[in-house]
Amino acid sequence: MTALEDLAAREASGVLEVTGRPSGAVYLDGGRIAFARASWVPGLAARLRAVTPALAVLTETPPGRGAGGQGGSTGDVDDPAVAGLAVQRGYLTVRALHELIRSIVVDAFLVLTVPLAADSPVAGIRFTSTRTYWTEVFPRLGVGQVREEAFRVAERLAEHGLAPTTAVALCDLRAPAAVLTREQWAVACRIGAHASALDLAARRGAALAETLDCLGSLTRAGLCAPVRGHGQPSPSRVRSSSPWSPAPSSAPPSPPRPTEPLPARYPAEELLARHFGPGQPPTVDLLRQVLDGLKKLS
Numbered sequence: 235m236t237a238l239e240d241l242a243a244r245e246a247s248g249v250l251e252v253t254g255r256p257s258g259a260v261y262l263d264g265g266r267i268a269f270a271r272a273s274w275v276p277g278l279a280a281r282l283r284a285v286t287p288a289l290a291v292l293t294e295t296p297p298g299r300g301a302g303g304q305g306g307s308t309g310d311v312d313d314p315a316v317a318g319l320a321v322q323r324g325y326l327t328v329r330a331l332h333e334l335i336r337s338i339v340v341d342a343f344l345v346l347t348v349p350l351a352a353d354s355p356v357a358g359i360r361f362t363s364t365r366t367y368w369t370e371v372f373p374r375l376g377v378g379q380v381r382e383e384a385f386r387v388a389e390r391l392a393e394h395g396l397a398p399t400t401a402v403a404l405c406d407l408r409a410p411a412a413v414l415t416r417e418q419w420a421v422a423c424r425i426g427a428h429a430s431a432l433d434l435a436a437r438r439g440a441a442l443a444e445t446l447d448c449l450g451s452l453t454r455a456g457l458c459a460p461v462r463g464h465g466q467p468s469p470s471r472v473r474s475s476s477p478w479s480p481a482p483s484s485a486p487p488s489p490p491r492p493t494e495p496l497p498a499r500y501p502a503e504e505l506l507a508r509h510f511g512p513g514q515p516p517t518v519d520l521l522r523q524v525l526d527g528l529k530k531l532s
Contacts, residue, residue: 235347235381237359241265242377248363254356258346261368267375268368269313269335270342274398274432276439278313281334284439286325314369321371332373339375341442343384345398387443394450396431398442401461402449403428412455421448428461 237250238260245265252258258272271277276284317335320326326334396402404425414422424434435445452458 237361238347238377241361246361246363247366248361250359250361252346252356253358253360256345258342260342260346261366263366263368263374265377267339267377267380268366268372270339270346272342272345274345275338275341275442276435278335278338279316280436280439281338281441282316282320282325282439285334314367314372317371318369328371331371335372336375337441337443339380340384340387343380344388344443347381347384348388391443391446391450394446394453396446396450396453396460398432398435398446399430401428401430402453402458403461404457405459408456412457414452414455414457417444418448418451421445422452422457425458 241248241250241262242265247263247265248261250260250262252260256272256274258270258275260270261268269278317331321328321331402425404422420438421434424437431442431446431449434440434449435442438445449458453460
């Protein structure tokens with residue numbers, strides 16, 4: 235963070251590379267951020283493929299081409315060319331593309347500048363001054379602006395007590411029912427035996443912060459819980475002293491288990507019969523709760 239602030243003050247142009255776990259790069263143009271990547275964050279190609287399958291052809295890696303057309307080591311396609319084609323062919327508006335890029339930059343900031351865990355070392359930082367090759371279709375974001383947004387997201391995610399590498403597993407629902415959004419249901423369907431936000435974001439081509447948010451909501455709803463060392467969900471979520479630190483575990487990873495089904499969903503009639511008995515009409519308050527739940531799914 236100190237290095238970035240210094241480069242921004244000097245209005246530098248080039249790439250700040252971070253090696254370690256995770257690794258990544260921040261691309262500057264006149265002291266402002268044009269783009270950023272991190273090994274724990276789905277890149278622009280993956281995010282574009284998630285928007286619409288029609289973009290899969292645009293995000294294939296041309297032979298011998300690297301990130302940004304510069305042979306970079308932290309990307310897999312020519313991002314400026316792909317972004318320009320996505321807008322030119324009408325897959326995305328410029329505003330939607332800017333929002334997508336901003337989301338990627340904030341995710342990269344989270345994992346590169348916020349201490350995640352003791353086993354996330356930074357091996358080295360190197361800045362290479364170069365002329366920018368990022369087109370005007372990429373926004374130019376202030377370092378302070380991105381830093382503030384990343385820290386706001388970090389504070390919100392800290393309430394969940396989960397880190398990007400914390401594995402969670404599905405567990406039996408103790409409450410009669412739980413109301414989920416479409417995004418939360420999509421994340422729950424991909425957890426399988428167990429998975430972390432890092433795994434799920436990569437599989438879905440989704441924002442890491444949003445995936446962590448969904449896992450936190452699923453944990454609060456009682457649909458999943460952090461995995462203990464031997465591969466079983468913890469009976470209660472224990473907050474770490476560091477908001478981003480995953481639960482410590484010295485045990486080796488457990489062998490993969492068969493995919494567990496999601497908690498059973500019951501028809502409304504069965505749930506109502508459990509609470510009120512057969513033939514007894516539900517109250518107005520209960521019907522209003524059902525209606526609110528349906529609205530959240532739309």
